[in-house]
Amino acid sequence: MLRSFRGLSFLGFVACFGGLAFAIVYLQRTLGFEPCPMCIFQRVAMAAAGLAFLLGALHNPRGAGRWVYALLALLAAAIGAGIAGRHVWLQSLPADQVPACGPTLDYLLSFLPITEVVTMILKGDGNCAKIDAQWLGLSLPAWTLVAFIAFALYAVAIPILSRKTRSVLS
Numbered sequence: 001m002l003r004s005f006r007g008l009s010f011l012g013f014v015a016c017f018g019g020l021a022f023a024i025v026y027l028q029r030t031l032g033f034e035p036c037p038m039c040i041f042q043r044v045a046m047a048a049a050g051l052a053f054l055l056g057a058l059h060n061p062r063g064a065g066r067w068v069y070a071l072l073a074l075l076a077a078a079i080g081a082g083i084a085g086r087h088v089w090l091q092s093l094p095a096d097q098v099p100a101c102g103p104t105l106d107y108l109l110s111f112l113p114i115t116e117v118v119t120m121i122l123k124g125d126g127n128c129a130k131i132d133a134q135w136l137g138l139s140l141p142a143w144t145l146v147a148f149i150a151f152a153l154y155a156v157a158i159p160i161l162s163r164k165t166r167s168v169l170s
Contacts, residue, residue, distance in 0.1 A: 005066050005162035009057035012073065012154055016050030019147055027140070033132050037108075038087045041118075042144050045080030049073050049151050056158070066159040073155035081148035087141035 023043060027033045035043065056069030108117045133140055 003161070004060075005158060006057050006060040008158045008162055009053045009060075009069065012053035012151065012158065013050050013057060015154075016046050016053060016151065019046050019144075020050070027133075031133075033140075038083060038090075038141070041083050042080055042087070042141070042148075045076050045083060045148070046144075048076035049080065049148075049155070052076055052155075066162065070155045070159050074152050077148045077152035077155060081145055081152065084141050084145035084148055088139065088145055091139055091141065 020043060023035070023039075023046075028035060052069055052073035052075075056066070056073070059065070059069070061069070135143065138146070
């Protein structure tokens with residue numbers, strides 16, 4: 001099953017779900033790390049990639065249809081990687097170049113149109129430059145960037161791997 005398109009896609013969904021569960025249940029609820037606005041956007045991108053994997057697993061298309069789901073997952077992972085990359089860049093800035101802290105995401109959403117909120121969040125602020133935790137020398141956004149790159153590569157690999165498996169089994 002793990003060599004089929006359905007199985008490989010479901011595995012991608014499980015990995016995305018696991019990443020979200022780790023962020024929400026362990027980091028936020030257990031350790032008490034409150035996500036900054038960029039972290040929230042990364043979670044949305046992770047959920048979108050997971051949804052693309054899940055829909056691919058449920059639909060289990062043939063031929064070129066597999067590439068549709070792969071490209072959707074790739075797009076979500078690429079957007080997530082862009083946000084995570086920007087987050088890592090903000091964290092690498094010297095203290096005197098870090099943007100000032102801004103209002104919370106809830107506050108912005110209550111007073112501004114969504115397009116302005118997205119633009120402000122992607123610019124980042126001092127909340128996003130703070131490094132709360134590291135593991136093996138990488139910050140949480142850096143690990144998220146690594147995960148998004150892995151998901152992007154995996155999304156492209158699924159149709160290729162499932163095609164090779166099908167031709168071997170046929």
